[in-house]
Amino acid sequence: MTELVDAYGRKVDYLRISLTDRCNLRCRxxxxxxxxxxIGHERILTLxxxxxxxxxxxxxxxxxxxxxxxxxxxxRNVLYLIRQLGTLPGQPELTLTTNGVxxxxxxxxxxxxxxxxxxxxxxxLDREVxxxxxxxxxxxxxxxxxxxxLEMGMxxxxxxxxxxGINEKELTVLAGLARDRGIAVRFIELMPxxxxxxxxxxxxxxxxxxxxxEYGSAEPEGGTPGVSELQKEARGPARYYHFRGxxxxxxxxxxxxxxxxxxCNRVRLTSDGRLKLCLYYPEGPDLREMLRGGCSDEELKQAxxxxxxxxxxxxxxxxxxxxxxxxxxxxxxx
Numbered sequence: 001m002t003e004l005v006d007a008y009g010r011k012v013d014y015l016r017i018s019l020t021d022r023c024n025l026r027c028r029x030x031x032x033x034x035x036x037x038x039i040g041h042e043r044i045l046t047l048x049x050x051x052x053x054x055x056x057x058x059x060x061x062x063x064x065x066x067x068x069x070x071x072x073x074x075x076r077n078v079l080y081l082i083r084q085l086g087t088l089p090g091q092p093e094l095t096l097t098t099n100g101v102x103x104x105x106x107x108x109x110x111x112x113x114x115x116x117x118x119x120x121x122x123x124x125l126d127r128e129v130x131x132x133x134x135x136x137x138x139x140x141x142x143x144x145x146x147x148x149x150l151e152m153g154m155x156x157x158x159x160x161x162x163x164x165g166i167n168e169k170e171l172t173v174l175a176g177l178a179r180d181r182g183i184a185v186r187f188i189e190l191m192p193x194x195x196x197x198x199x200x201x202x203x204x205x206x207x208x209x210x211x212x213x214e215y216g217s218a219e220p221e222g223g224t225p226g227v228s229e230l231q232k233e234a235r236g237p238a239r240y241y242h243f244r245g246x247x248x249x250x251x252x253x254x255x256x257x258x259x260x261x262x263x264c265n266r267v268r269l270t271s272d273g274r275l276k277l278c279l280y281y282p283e284g285p286d287l288r289e290m291l292r293g294g295c296s297d298e299e300l301k302q303a304x305x306x307x308x309x310x311x312x313x314x315x316x317x318x319x320x321x322x323x324x325x326x327x328x329x330x331x332x333x334x
Contacts (some may be wrong), residue, residue: 010311157183172211182248
């Protein structure tokens with residue numbers, strides 16, 4: 001298998017596919033509280049177009065594919081897409097990021113389609129806070145989906161975005177979910193994108209101190225015997241810690257305070273067909289136009305290789321520039 005490398009020598013082997021900008025929740029840091037209208041159906045890639053781009057990228061060296069949104073489970077025929085992605089060259093590792101609202105009902109089909117790893121976005125265990133954050137009273141459905149996924153033997157990770165004044169008092173409770181379950185609870189530093197630009201996140205170092213006050217000192221998993229380099233690579237930018245007595249672990253993804261741009265290995269395919277090279281910047285080639293213009297596979301490969309030269313060396317969240325993407329997270333893809 002070939003390798004896809006950007007202008008800075010970073011291997012690109014991870015594709016995040018946004019199936020839709022639509023969602024069944026109104027997350028406060030992903031979209032405006034009043035919700036969105038969504039882009040027209042004719043403007044989003046068809047499943048066949050998505051599969052073609054994914055196939056070409058796996059032929060070029062992509063080994064991991066994450067299906068995301070908006071909320072991917074609201075996209076029609078998502079199970080068909082999962083099954084087809086699993087048959088691509090090299091059989092890429094497949095994962096799904098979901099808010100969990102529809103998860104319980106479709107878990108058997110997801111597992112049968114060949115997907116064994118799920119990330120659930122969950123920022124609170126307080127029913128009223130959840131309702132305020134999302135506009136929906138669906139917390140119990142999400143928790144049932146999480147428990148069912150664990151019972152079915154799936155790998156489960158919880159993604160939590162700590163926000164000052166909203167869920168900062170729940171950090172120890174959320175981390176505590178990993179005490180009695182073999183899951184990873186990951187705290188993701190808030191990125192000031194779109195409607196999240198006026199919210200304040202909490203860096204991982206501060207959260208770790210809070211958790212150690214509650215649960216005792218934590219052992220960095222990277223220093224634990226038995227954690228291979230391949231396992232570290234598969235876990236991406238997360239820094240994992242283990243607390244004594246926990247079945248699972250706790251991770252931190254800090255794109256601002258602990259930038260991992262120097263090892264960034266991913267590109268994003270937005271629902272409207274743009275290959276997004278960096279979360280921060282709006283630029284990226286319009287693959288939809290090429291696909292619908294009748295381009296060959298070789299022309300697509302050449303365009304992707306050529307555009308990777310412009311993959312930025314790093315983002316500029318700390319010192320924002322004029323080039324910042326102004327779209328909300330649901331439009332970009334998580």
